[in-house]
Amino acid sequence: MAYIHISWVLIATTQILLSVITQVGAKIPAIIVFGDSSVDAGNNNQIPTVARSNFQPYGRDFSGGKATGRFSNGRIPTDFISEALGIKPTIPAYLDPAYHISDFATGVTFASAATGYDNATSDVLSVIPLWKQLEYYKEYQQKLKAYLGDPAASERISESLYMMSLGTNDFLENYYAIPGRSSRYTIDQYQDFLVGIARNFIKELYGLGARKISLGGLPPMGCLPLERTTNFMGGNECLDSYNTVALQFNDKLKGLTIGLNKELPGIRLVFSNPYYIFMQIIRRPSMYGFSASSVACCATGMFEMGYACNRNNMFTCSDANKYVFWDSFHPTEKTNHIISDYMVKKVLFQFLS
Numbered sequence: 001m002a003y004i005h006i007s008w009v010l011i012a013t014t015q016i017l018l019s020v021i022t023q024v025g026a027k028i029p030a031i032i033v034f035g036d037s038s039v040d041a042g043n044n045n046q047i048p049t050v051a052r053s054n055f056q057p058y059g060r061d062f063s064g065g066k067a068t069g070r071f072s073n074g075r076i077p078t079d080f081i082s083e084a085l086g087i088k089p090t091i092p093a094y095l096d097p098a099y100h101i102s103d104f105a106t107g108v109t110f111a112s113a114a115t116g117y118d119n120a121t122s123d124v125l126s127v128i129p130l131w132k133q134l135e136y137y138k139e140y141q142q143k144l145k146a147y148l149g150d151p152a153a154s155e156r157i158s159e160s161l162y163m164m165s166l167g168t169n170d171f172l173e174n175y176y177a178i179p180g181r182s183s184r185y186t187i188d189q190y191q192d193f194l195v196g197i198a199r200n201f202i203k204e205l206y207g208l209g210a211r212k213i214s215l216g217g218l219p220p221m222g223c224l225p226l227e228r229t230t231n232f233m234g235g236n237e238c239l240d241s242y243n244t245v246a247l248q249f250n251d252k253l254k255g256l257t258i259g260l261n262k263e264l265p266g267i268r269l270v271f272s273n274p275y276y277i278f279m280q281i282i283r284r285p286s287m288y289g290f291s292a293s294s295v296a297c298c299a300t301g302m303f304e305m306g307y308a309c310n311r312n313n314m315f316t317c318s319d320a321n322k323y324v325f326w327d328s329f330h331p332t333e334k335t336n337h338i339i340s341d342y343m344v345k346k347v348l349f350q351f352l353s
């Protein structure tokens with residue numbers, strides 16, 4: 001009798017221990033990404049658009065010096081976040097034929113440079129609209145089910161971390177750049193229009209099984225070197241009006257996350273706000289080891305990106321680690337690394353428990 005009793009205690013204890021270990025070691029099995037050039041790892045290489053970067057000097061500090069289509073000299077934020085969460089050092093692009101479902105099962109990006117929330121934004125340079133990224137995600141779910149089997153795939157779908165990073169292009173490439181939206185909407189109305197699209201997108205994602213979602217905010221977009229260049233009347237300072245719009249839009253996105261967390265049972269939706277850390281880096285570059293934050297490394301650093309940023313330009317800097325910006329619109333790998341580590345420490349760590 002005594003023996004039986006002890007073995008029951010042992011079994012019970014072991015089970016408790018195992019569940020404690022599983023919880024402590026609770027891991028995010030995959031990161032699934034939607035968005036624009038901030039998180040595109042090469043999807044645009046596979047579609048006919050000029051919004052691409054699969055040529056040197058892009059990628060010159062990436063593994064093997066490879067220009068993958070990431071808009072930086074090296075890795076982008078979701079790569080660093082994936083690594084920090086113990087998954088893998090890079091997240092591949094869904095349309096890249098070099099990768100398969102075995103790779104995508106632990107992380108994939110559907111992002112497309114130059115896209116936005118608004119269909120009219122993705123139309124400007126014929127890139128992948130957000131709704132189409134969700135269609136690709138549905139296709140991915142089918143492949144994942146075939147690969148892992150239904151129960152394991154369902155578990156992975158609900159345990160994965162979903163990241164959304166877009167919105168800058170809706171303002172800079174669309175609203176303020178071409179007529180159309182600005183004649184129909186005030187800037188405040190346009191922001192609400194975009195937030196409505198974000199809301200529907202998150203609800204659809206939730207309906208498909210996603211539970212852990214990070215909604216990314218806008219950077220201080222008035223401080224991008226390209227915007228400073230257009231502000232020559234203002235001494236090439238940051239464009240305050242654009243920064244104000246970014247702050248207003250971020251407030252609305254934050255409000256959206258609060259509302260949806262109440263509305264959708266079991267969802268864990270966080271707002272990942274890069275604005276203040278990014279602004280701090282721009283205002284105090286030397287604190288982070290940078291020497292320049294108002295002009296970019298590539299070419300003259302004032303307006304070049306994509307095809308205008310090419311290997312033949314003799315002005316391109318030799319050490320990108322001294323620059324906050326790689327081209328006139330995108331951060332260097334080092335900036336991406338600092339902001340990603342900050343995001344993991346301040347916001348995303350909560351998904352590990």
Ligand SMILES: *[C@@H]1O[C@H](CO)[C@@H](O)[C@H](O)[C@H]1NC(C)=O
Pocket residue numbers: 119131197
């Ligand atoms: C964007 O386009 C898709 C496909 O045509 C459509 O289903 C969707 O409603 C559009 N989104 C908005 C906000 O108009």
